[in-house]
Amino acid sequence: MHRTSQSLVVSLMLLAAAAQAAEPLPSTERQKELVRFVRQECGFCHGLKLTGGLGTPLTPDALQDKDFDGLVGTILTGRPGTAMPGWQPFITEAEARWIVRNLQKGFPQ
Amino acid sequence: MMLAGGLLLALSAGLAQAGELRGTGDLGIAVERAKGSLQWLDTTHKTVLGRIEGLGDLSHASAVFSRDARYAYVFGRDGGLTKVDLLTGKIVNRIIQSGNSIGGAISQDGRYIAAANYTPGGVKIFDAETLELVVDIPAWSEELKGLSRVVGLEDATDNRFVFSLFDAGEIWIADLSDDPKQPKLTKFKNIGREPYDALVTPDARWYIAGLFGEDGIAVLDLWQPEKGVRRALPDYGRGQEKLPVYKMPHLETWAVSGNLAFIPGVGRHEVVIVDIETWQKVGTIPVAGQPVFVMARPDGRQLWVNFAFPHYDTVQVIDVPSRQIVHTMKPGKAVLHMEFTPRGEAVWLSVRDGNRLEVYDTRSFRKLTELPADAPSGIFFTSRAHRFGL
Numbered sequence: 001m002h003r004t005s006q007s008l009v010v011s012l013m014l015l016a017a018a019a020q021a022a023e024p025l026p027s028t029e030r031q032k033e034l035v036r037f038v039r040q041e042c043g044f045c046h047g048l049k050l051t052g053g054l055g056t057p058l059t060p061d062a063l064q065d066k067d068f069d070g071l072v073g074t075i076l077t078g079r080p081g082t083a084m085p086g087w088q089p090f091i092t093e094a095e096a097r098w099i100v101r102n103l104q105k106g107f108p109q
Numbered sequence: 110m111m112l113a114g115g116l117l118l119a120l121s122a123g124l125a126q127a128g129e130l131r132g133t134g135d136l137g138i139a140v141e142r143a144k145g146s147l148q149w150l151d152t153t154h155k156t157v158l159g160r161i162e163g164l165g166d167l168s169h170a171s172a173v174f175s176r177d178a179r180y181a182y183v184f185g186r187d188g189g190l191t192k193v194d195l196l197t198g199k200i201v202n203r204i205i206q207s208g209n210s211i212g213g214a215i216s217q218d219g220r221y222i223a224a225a226n227y228t229p230g231g232v233k234i235f236d237a238e239t240l241e242l243v244v245d246i247p248a249w250s251e252e253l254k255g256l257s258r259v260v261g262l263e264d265a266t267d268n269r270f271v272f273s274l275f276d277a278g279e280i281w282i283a284d285l286s287d288d289p290k291q292p293k294l295t296k297f298k299n300i301g302r303e304p305y306d307a308l309v310t311p312d313a314r315w316y317i318a319g320l321f322g323e324d325g326i327a328v329l330d331l332w333q334p335e336k337g338v339r340r341a342l343p344d345y346g347r348g349q350e351k352l353p354v355y356k357m358p359h360l361e362t363w364a365v366s367g368n369l370a371f372i373p374g375v376g377r378h379e380v381v382i383v384d385i386e387t388w389q390k391v392g393t394i395p396v397a398g399q400p401v402f403v404m405a406r407p408d409g410r411q412l413w414v415n416f417a418f419p420h421y422d423t424v425q426v427i428d429v430p431s432r433q434i435v436h437t438m439k440p441g442k443a444v445l446h447m448e449f450t451p452r453g454e455a456v457w458l459s460v461r462d463g464n465r466l467e468v469y470d471t472r473s474f475r476k477l478t479e480l481p482a483d484a485p486s487g488i489f490f491t492s493r494a495h496r497f498g499l
Binding site for chain 2: 039040041043044045047048049051052053054078083085086087090
């Protein structure tokens with residue numbers, strides 16, 4: 001189990017590195033805004049420390065084995081039948097990918 | 110700022126040491142959610158007395174006050190329950206009572222503090238004096254074969270606490286009047302899907318839970334609980350094809366004026382007017398965004414409304430008799446909460462992204478002052494000490 005999760009982490013990191021190489025990152029300024037956005041707006045339901053509330057926990061542990069593209073989709077279009085709205089009007093796909101990558105790594109303060 | 114704060118602290122510590130007497134009726138706190146601290150406030154002089162630090166994770170934190178209005182009990186997201194002395198500005202006791210908490214209430218007689226928990230799902234009741242555990246009420250659900258997260262914990266008459274089980278769709282009453290160590294539990298099942306928050310009306314008669322999983326509200330008459338929970342306002346909720354809800358409205362306080370209640374629409378840019386006698390919707394007032402709080406000035410003449418992202422830079426004031434918006438203002442990004450002074454001549458707003466509190470005259474809408482605060486959220490004044498359901 002431990003080895004599996006280690007190799008998973010390694011492959012995730014490789015994937016992330018590959019993805020990062022392949023797509024433009026949000027600007028440093030925008031990254032700051034996104035960090036604040038996730039901590040504050042998402043924090044209403046998921047907690048400032050992202051440990052969950054009525055929303056699910058968004059810690060690396062909790063998201064480790066979740067599908068990357070599925071998580072990006074959840075941010076952009078929400079999850080019907082739950083309180084999670086789609087944030088598409090305010091967040092681009094590249095930004096959502098950046099958020100998910102960072103949530104899986106451990107989100108910056 | 111630091112200097113001024115330090116100076117004020119020194120002054121107030123000096124006051125306390127010099128044995129100067131003071132009341133607590135004009136004191137309060139504002140939560141600095143990211144810092145895990147409180148601004149300690151004086152509403153008569155509109156000043157910050159100091160900063161009280163070390164309260165842990167205060168996202169979505171709320172507070173209740175002791176019967177003598179001297180102590181604030183602050184419920185933190187991380188399960189922290191902190192007792193703060195408003196005369197000295199010091200933490201006098203702090204426990205971590207659960208893994209994840211959403212708020213709480215104080216009993217009618219002021220002797221018990223109840224906390225609503227997500228992890229482990231249930232309610233814990235503590236001695237208000239010592240914060241020792243009096244009783245643990247796990248929110249066990251037969252259907253789930255597990256514990257449900259608890260929301261909408263409110264105090265009511267006869268030393269009762271009432272709360273809702275988000276995952277199980279139940280409302281429970283815990284009656285502490287005979288034996289607080291063994292509260293009498295009354296459980297109402299199938300009250301609706303996913304009650305996400307609740308309130309009691311100011312007379313503590315009606316307990317109302319908002320439902321996330323379906324439209325409508327659940328209503329329990331605490332004068333006649335044997336009549337059971339009924340459903341009302343069938344078209345209140347998200348329904349079909351409404352706007353995405355970027356923040357669920359809060360039901361902490363329904364503005365009640367006469368027999369009318371004014372409640373935030375869900376997924377709609379409106380305030381909904383409900384007749385409490387009949388539980389019928391009797392009208393709507395279009396507003397600038399999705400309301401989060403609809404707060405009545407203590408006399409019931411005005412409603413102050415703040416909004417969810419992305420309209421959270423705006424505050425609107427509704428005149429109750431004419432149901433017209435009489436004032437719209439934009440104090441700054443992320444107005445999270447509003448609190449009236451005890452008799453409502455002024456209102457305090459927290460402007461999170463502006464890192465300040467603002468105080469307005471409710472008659473002229475003039476800004477009276479601004480005070481620095483770090484990403485402030487909830488504002489709570491001691492006048493809550495003697496009211497139900499706050």
